[in-house]
Amino acid sequence: MATPHISAEPGDFAPAVLLPGDPKRAERIAKLLMPDARLISDVRGALAFTGTVDGQPLSVMGSGMGMPSATLYATELYKFYGVERIIRVGTCGGIARKVQVGDVVIALGAHTDSNMNQQRLPGLNYSAVASYDLVRAAVDAVEGDQRVHVGMITSHDHFYFSSHDETWLPLLDQYGVLGVEMESAGIYGAAAEFGKQALTVLTCSDHLLDASHNMSAEQRETSFQGALRLAVAAAHS
Numbered sequence: 001m002a003t004p005h006i007s008a009e010p011g012d013f014a015p016a017v018l019l020p021g022d023p024k025r026a027e028r029i030a031k032l033l034m035p036d037a038r039l040i041s042d043v044r045g046a047l048a049f050t051g052t053v054d055g056q057p058l059s060v061m062g063s064g065m066g067m068p069s070a071t072l073y074a075t076e077l078y079k080f081y082g083v084e085r086i087i088r089v090g091t092c093g094g095i096a097r098k099v100q101v102g103d104v105v106i107a108l109g110a111h112t113d114s115n116m117n118q119q120r121l122p123g124l125n126y127s128a129v130a131s132y133d134l135v136r137a138a139v140d141a142v143e144g145d146q147r148v149h150v151g152m153i154t155s156h157d158h159f160y161f162s163s164h165d166e167t168w169l170p171l172l173d174q175y176g177v178l179g180v181e182m183e184s185a186g187i188y189g190a191a192a193e194f195g196k197q198a199l200t201v202l203t204c205s206d207h208l209l210d211a212s213h214n215m216s217a218e219q220r221e222t223s224f225q226g227a228l229r230l231a232v233a234a235a236h237s
């Protein structure tokens with residue numbers, strides 16, 4: 001029973017799926033965590049793998065960039081493959097001054113300039129929030145001096161436009177927004193639609209108010225170990 005966008009068979013996905021944006025990051029994560037990982041879908045290059053971590057099944061799949069793409073995959077995983085929890089493992093641009101490049105951000109909730117969730121509940125400014133149990137499991141897994149922030153992020157449609165606007169940034173900082181990315185509000189909305197769980201754990205790859213320590217493109221795809229450990233803890237909690 002393939003879907004239009006996933007060629008896996010029923011039972012191929014584990015109940016918990018890590019969902020990075022980049023399919024190559026999905027492949028790196030699968031190789032890093034699961035010696036027994038097998039490719040279960042590659043439609044449109046959205047690579048998906050399933051294996052085990054410490055004896056527990058886990059899947060990892062690339063979502064592509066932006067809410068339309070990530071929400072489409074989240075919907076098909078929840079609705080057709082029996083997936084119970086999705087943990088996005090991504091990067092974000094830092095907004096709050098206390099967030100430094102390399103820090104981890106656990107997204108309690110995601111504001112958004114997208115209207116995808118408004119289409120679900122017309123007339124409502126829907127609040128897209130993470131699953132409390134997953135937040136708690138990720139926070140419980142923080143060790144020692146690991147720099148981790150827990151709070152709100154914002155999910156934007158544009159990479160190059162509104163979130164980088166000089167008038168917006170101080171306001172977002174004032175209102176406690178930790179960082180910006182492009183998928184979580186959509187994924188959290190899909191989880192709510194199907195009564196499932198979702199969480200986003202991000203690595204700050206660049207800072208919108210101070211570009212001096214920004215990661216290179218390669219670092220953005222390889223500097224996710226700290227976030228990954230928290231994501232796996234939440235996946236298997």
Ligand SMILES: O=P(O)(O)O[C@H]1O[C@H](CO)[C@@H](O)[C@H]1O
Pocket residue numbers: 020021022064065066089090091092159180181182183
């Ligand atoms: O690193 P990923 O997970 O792709 O996340 C961020 O990076 C991409 C933009 O460069 C967007 O997908 C944004 O959400």
Ligand SMILES: O=c1cc[nH]c(=O)[nH]1
Pocket residue numbers: 091092093094159180181182205206208
């Ligand atoms: O969406 C994103 C992701 C990383 N950095 C940004 O500035 N924006």
